[in-house]
Amino acid sequence: MARKLNLRIWRGNSVDGGLQNITVDANEGEVVLDVIHRVQAEQMNDLAVRWNCKAGKCGSCSMEINGKPRLACMTQVASFEEDETITLTPLRAFPVIKDLVTDVSFNYKKAMEIPAYEAPANLKPGEARMQQVDVERSQEFRKCIECFLCQDTCHVIRDHEENKKSFAGPRFFIRIAELDMHPLDTLRNRKQKAQEEHGLGMCNITKCCTEVCPEHIRITDNAIIPMKERVVDVKYDPARWLGSKIRKRDGIL
Amino acid sequence: MATGVFSSGRAKISERTLRTDRWWLQPAFTVLVLFSFIVYATFRAFENAHYFVEPLISPFYSPCLSTGCVTGSSLLGQPLGVYHIFGMMISPSLFILIFPLGFRLTCYYYRKAYYRSFWFSPPACAVAEPHSKYTGETRAPLIMQNAHRWFFYAGCVFNVILTVDAILAFRNEHNQWGHMSVGTLVLLANATFLWLYSASCHTCRHTIGGRLRNFSAHPIRYKLWTYVSILNHKHQNFAWVSLFGVALADLYVRQVSAGSITNLYFF
Numbered sequence A: 001m002a003r004k005l006n007l008r009i010w011r012g013n014s015v016d017g018g019l020q021n022i023t024v025d026a027n028e029g030e031v032v033l034d035v036i037h038r039v040q041a042e043q044m045n046d047l048a049v050r051w052n053c054k055a056g057k058c059g060s061c062s063m064e065i066n067g068k069p070r071l072a073c074m075t076q077v078a079s080f081e082e083d084e085t086i087t088l089t090p091l092r093a094f095p096v097i098k099d100l101v102t103d104v105s106f107n108y109k110k111a112m113e114i115p116a117y118e119a120p121a122n123l124k125p126g127e128a129r130m131q132q133v134d135v136e137r138s139q140e141f142r143k144c145i146e147c148f149l150c151q152d153t154c155h156v157i158r159d160h161e162e163n164k165k166s167f168a169g170p171r172f173f174i175r176i177a178e179l180d181m182h183p184l185d186t187l188r189n190r191k192q193k194a195q196e197e198h199g200l201g202m203c204n205i206t207k208c209c210t211e212v213c214p215e216h217i218r219i220t221d222n223a224i225i226p227m228k229e230r231v232v233d234v235k236y237d238p239a240r241w242l243g244s245k246i247r248k249r250d251g252i253l
Numbered sequence B: 001m002a003t004g005v006f007s008s009g010r011a012k013i014s015e016r017t018l019r020t021d022r023w024w025l026q027p028a029f030t031v032l033v034l035f036s037f038i039v040y041a042t043f044r045a046f047e048n049a050h051y052f053v054e055p056l057i058s059p060f061y062s063p064c065l066s067t068g069c070v071t072g073s074s075l076l077g078q079p080l081g082v083y084h085i086f087g088m089m090i091s092p093s094l095f096i097l098i099f100p101l102g103f104r105l106t107c108y109y110y111r112k113a114y115y116r117s118f119w120f121s122p123p124a125c126a127v128a129e130p131h132s133k134y135t136g137e138t139r140a141p142l143i144m145q146n147a148h149r150w151f152f153y154a155g156c157v158f159n160v161i162l163t164v165d166a167i168l169a170f171r172n173e174h175n176q177w178g179h180m181s182v183g184t185l186v187l188l189a190n191a192t193f194l195w196l197y198s199a200s201c202h203t204c205r206h207t208i209g210g211r212l213r214n215f216s217a218h219p220i221r222y223k224l225w226t227y228v229s230i231l232n233h234k235h236q237n238f239a240w241v242s243l244f245g246v247a248l249a250d251l252y253v254r255q256v257s258a259g260s261i262t263n264l265y266f267f
Helices: A032-042 A105-113 A132-142 A149-153 A161-165 A170-180 A190-196 A208-212 A219-236 A238-247 B025-047 B098-105 B108-117 B142-168 B182-199 B202-210 B219-232 B235-257
Strands: A003-012 A017-026 A062-065 A068-071 A085-089 A096-098
Touching: A003 A032, A017 A032, A017 A085, A032 A085, A062 A149, A068 A149, A068 A208, A105 A170, A132 A170, A132 A219, A149 A170, A149 A208, A170 A190, A170 A219, A190 A219, A208 A219, A219 A238, A219 B142, A219 B202, B025 B108, B025 B235, B098 B142, B098 B235, B108 B235, B142 B182, B142 B202, B182 B219, B182 B235, B202 B219, B219 B235
Parallel strands: A003 A085
Antiparallel strands: A003 A017, A062 A068, A062 A085
């Protein structure tokens, strides 16, 4: 059954802009992205919105819906009250390009700063083997669709533009954790780099990244906190440091 | 200069948040509960009375290490003397509370709770914080959060002591074994909640097996890690339950010791 939906859509560019009210039809079973497309087709032909798969797997339609970072394609219209006005804005942690589209290139720059996997020198391509239990651990992190909702909600950069230089953000902490937990990765200073170059110490565990993740990756519990504990092993725990020097335990530090 | 969500180049929106839900409810509740606990714990730590009645001892005063402790309350002896500040005797509780307090202060869950609720950093997800600068846990004093594992180790020692206290509560007021009272259940529940809180701790998870790169090479530690991970999912719940448990156990012992209520014996 169709219903009338009241929307407030942010329209503008990096210089100026504002919220515009609009009423649009919405059909049963539709998601917010469907409604945006109807607005585009019928009332605002030049409305800019980034989208692709409409299945919650490409991470393109990230925006803020009633102030919460969400995927427009995974937000059911039926989840809102009949008389509720739905506010749609671009991600507020990144520069806006036009309307609901933001410039997320910050994330690609940060991705390039993470050192890649380094295979053991004695293994040729195709020879690497891993046990299932070791694969499973990092498999959770591989679910990331790079929607950057976690980056958007992280107050370290959302509320402090100046921190963007020194803080990689939760999306890249799971990348670092995935590599640091990889049994075959031979790069041994990821923990130090995470703390000193990627700003792991700036995270104060507020778990907002976990709350907004559409893939339900337990970013804080399974990646950030384990990485913080690993950093403590090498930087703030003299007993662990001494033990590693005496016993030369490879595979731990 | 405008920063954060008001930075140049970002969408021009004057509101600090556009959230329409009651995002303030959780931080408000956290402040209410934690502040109430802090007030009660401070009062009890300084009260220096009504913390022991055979065979029960308050978790706020165990182990009681000062020569000023009530007779019979010192499980580990009395290596510390009686000290005064401004003419007031320092409560024996103050010698030991730093350890459980430090454990909770540096706990990853409580960090989330008080950073959000007390420091508004941020008050809730996607709600702009009021601070103009932010350095996180990279410098003093917050870099001390990295000492969590040391407080975890100390917390485990306290858990052992409080478990012994609960076992000692299987006696009657004449120190005869084979009895059980409501106080026994209270101390047992308190010790159980504290063990669950410690066992579900992120540092425990890391120590048990989280620090390994290669689970397949350490099957026993991997198995233990999976068990701790299950508990770790509920760490927040255990943090709250154990906090209430400590306060209620102390309150019970206080009321029995003060004679307000009678410690009912089952047998």
